[in-house]
Amino acid sequence: xxxxxxxxxxxxxxxxxxxxxxxxxxxxxxxxxxxxxxxxxxxxxxxxxxxxxxxxxxxxxxxxxxxxxxxxxxxxxxxxxxxxxxxxxxxxxxxxxxxxxxxxxxxxxxxx
Amino acid sequence: xxxxxxxxxxxxxxxxxxxxxxxxxxxxxxxxxxxxxxxxxxxxxxxxxxxxxxxxxxxxxxxxxxxxxxxxxxxxxxxxxxxxxxxxxxxxxxxxxxxxxxxxxxxxxxxxxxxxx
Numbered sequence: 552x553x554x555x556x557x558x559x560x561x562x563x564x565x566x567x568x569x570x571x572x573x574x575x576x577x578x579x580x581x582x583x584x585x586x587x588x589x590x591x592x593x594x595x596x597x598x599x600x601x602x603x604x605x606x607x608x609x610x611x612x613x614x615x616x617x618x619x620x621x622x623x624x625x626x627x628x629x630x631x632x633x634x635x636x637x638x639x640x641x642x643x644x645x646x647x648x649x650x651x652x653x654x655x656x657x658x659x660x661x662x663x
Numbered sequence: 664x665x666x667x668x669x670x671x672x673x674x675x676x677x678x679x680x681x682x683x684x685x686x687x688x689x690x691x692x693x694x695x696x697x698x699x700x701x702x703x704x705x706x707x708x709x710x711x712x713x714x715x716x717x718x719x720x721x722x723x724x725x726x727x728x729x730x731x732x733x734x735x736x737x738x739x740x741x742x743x744x745x746x747x748x749x750x751x752x753x754x755x756x757x758x759x760x761x762x763x764x765x766x767x768x769x770x771x772x773x774x775x776x777x778x779x780x
Contacts, residue, residue, distance in 0.1 A: 585768070587771070592754075592774070592776065593773055593774060594667075594669070594756050594771040594772050594773040594774045595707070595756065595758075595771040596771070597768065597770070597771075600768060641706065641707070649695055649697070649712060649760065650709060650712070651697075651709070651758075651769060652709075653706045653707045654706060655705070655706045656704075656705075656706050
């Protein structure tokens with residue numbers, strides 16, 4: 552069965568510092584991995600995805616994520632955090648079916 | 664880009680009434696749409712997969728008679744919460760799969776907050 556783990560409920564970082572939001576996954580077969588961001592009372596906004604190819608994926612708003620097959624991880628990163636990046640971040644996995652399995656979410660708080 | 668809308672964005676109803684939520688793909692066709700439920704400070708839980716022109720596929724534990732799904736066109740799916748009760752209060756989010764995209768990725772609507780009194 553597919554599963555996604557986001558081990559941190561919250562990540563705090565100072566503005567201008569690099570940020571990392573962790574995600575590990577379990578799936579049979581090749582994984583399709585996604586990151587979404589959710590602002591309060593809003594739906595999910597797509598950030599980036601890994602399907603195949605380069606392990607480093609670049610996405611929206613300066614975010615990137617690195618696919619690590621040996622560690623079954625897909626951590627979200629950004630070199631320099633902004634206060635406006637504060638939101639809830641979800642990692643999701645699919646095994647090329649229609650279904651997305653979401654992690655529990657990580658709240659990112661960027662302090663001025 | 665691909666846009667998905669939901670209506671209404673917020674609804675308050677009395678216990679025992681039914682509520683219909685619409686999900687529309689505005690600039691693409693979606694033979695498949697998905698309905699999720701999100702409780703406060705929790706993740707999204709897939710409720711059902713809505714297929715145009717056929718019956719929805721419900722996830723285990725989701726009552727199909729309570730959460731009626733209709734996907735009558737390539738751009739519209741509706742979720743009706745029948746005989747709503749306070750425990751049905753939640754944030755409901757739909758997504759639509761863009762078949763024309765490079766991968767069958769899902770685009771999400773802004774969500775509908777349902778409060779049952």
